[in-house]
Amino acid sequence: MAMLLDVLSWVLLTLGGISVLIGGIGALRMPDLYTRMHAASVTDSMGAMLVLGGIMLQAGWSLATIKLIAILLFLLLTSPTSSNALASAALLAGTRPLAETKQDRGQAQ
């Protein structure tokens, strides 16, 4: 059982690390602000959840797990909010998305 938990937690930690890496590469390689934010959000959501889940399995049922759950809840609340605030601020400042939708083209014509 302990072995199983250990393996599971390392799988979670590794997957979390990979998500963070993908998020970082995406934030560097994507063409405009909105797609970059989309890529970086992988770090916030999947990366944080998987890594914290892996650490929780390592910690077992203890005070540390409760603190980790609190951190996870905090991140799940704040990171989408800050993404929303960032995107709306960028839109207000006049940054247009690179790829136009069909509707945008229709308005332009």
Place this chain on the structure above:
Amino acid sequence: MFGIFLLTLVLITGVAIVRTDNLFVAVMLMGIASLLIAVNFFILDAADVALTEAAVGAGISTVLFLSALALTSERERSKSARRVLSFTVVVVAALVLIYATFDKPRFGDPQAPVQTHVAPWYLENTPTYIDIPNVVTAVLASFRGYDTLGEVFVVFTAGIGVLFLLGGGTTPGRLAQEKGNEGLRHYLIPRVVGRFLIPFILLFGLYVQFHGEYGPGGGFQAGAIVTAAIVLFALIEGEGRALAVLPQRWLLGLMAAGPLIYGAVGIAGIVMGGNFLDYSPLSSDPVTGQHLGILLIEIGVGVTVTGVLLSIFHAFAARGR
């Protein structure tokens, strides 16, 4: 090993700060550098210092820099031609510092002065004299009470200095009535989440304040966390409503109250028949007296830090419009 990796990252961030000419980017990078240093403190087992660095360095000073940046332009001015001179000064200073490190004892050397001077005495005698688990708080608040009193006065003086420069506290009523001062009140999502989080941040600040004797924490960190909660309130609900909750007069009072509480505890020690800042006579049991004294002076520290940081924030914000 991980420490070396982190310090390398700090170095890279430092070079990036110097090289960028966008001040906004520089402020963000400074926050990252502070956070990296905080992690480094933490893996060196200095949890109290790490908490302070994360709360003050990465949190509040980033906010203050950003509000200062709102007053000026985002771009750095073109550099002057004196680069050779400043480069020489930096190189000489760096060489002197590197030379000085040769005299330092090796990391973890049992014969180092830090291991043989007063530290063992503190570690041995904290349980007998003060009986709290966190030795850092015992040293900071009781054994080295004078130093911390000095720090509180430094924070207080710095706050007064900034208020004189920016002229804060002169127009407390004007902001509340001004139009277009609504913060993010029209933005539903940040507002709802922010309102949900603020009580928890305040609660965490109080926990850090009163749990400083048992775990990492204390007045300095708690002051920064409470300030963060109120700055968040000011951002989402508007400056005026934040000032309505905590008017500038009260903030000035808080600034002055901290050193007063601290000094009063010290003088109470004399009146009860001890030395200045000796907490043992405050109660019939010397250990309980120490607990009481530490609790009171930590409140003094927290109150001053909150008052000073919030006054500076409001002074910047009032200046920005």
